[in-house]
Amino acid sequence: MNLQIAKWGNSLALRIPADYVRQAGIKEGDQVQASLTIDGGICIRAAKWNRQAFARDLEGMRAAMPMGESVIEELRHGARY
Template sequence: MPSKLSKWGNSLGVRLPSYVAERAGLRNGDYLYITLMDSGDIVIRPVKQTDVHPGYATAGEAEAKPLAVLSDEEVLKEW
């Protein structure tokens, strides 16, 4: 389903249809990885709790492992 890219402040944003968010288990405020592939494709996937950089952890959360730099193949393999 095509979606329109819209300007939000100084950024661009796209809205996810509610059925996509529900099936992916996403809620308002969740973090997403956005990866630009060498092919020009854009891959968006949810951030797992263990993927959050320690600097972003809130009080009371266990320290999360640091983010790793992944190749395009490794990103796709994670799916």
């Protein structure tokens, strides 16, 4: 199957036919891994979810958030019943 490359912002994009998407088991928003083959081709595979990488990312985000007072306690004190 021949596909057409299109401009998307400053990048190029390739539309993947629905049949291929279903067979690959991917959906909008999923991440894929792209690599170049020896003969100059492009190989695109569904990215496997990496639990350790996710945990590292989550820890980094958590470390970036300042600790403060509980929002729940603040809401309880301001709540009117």
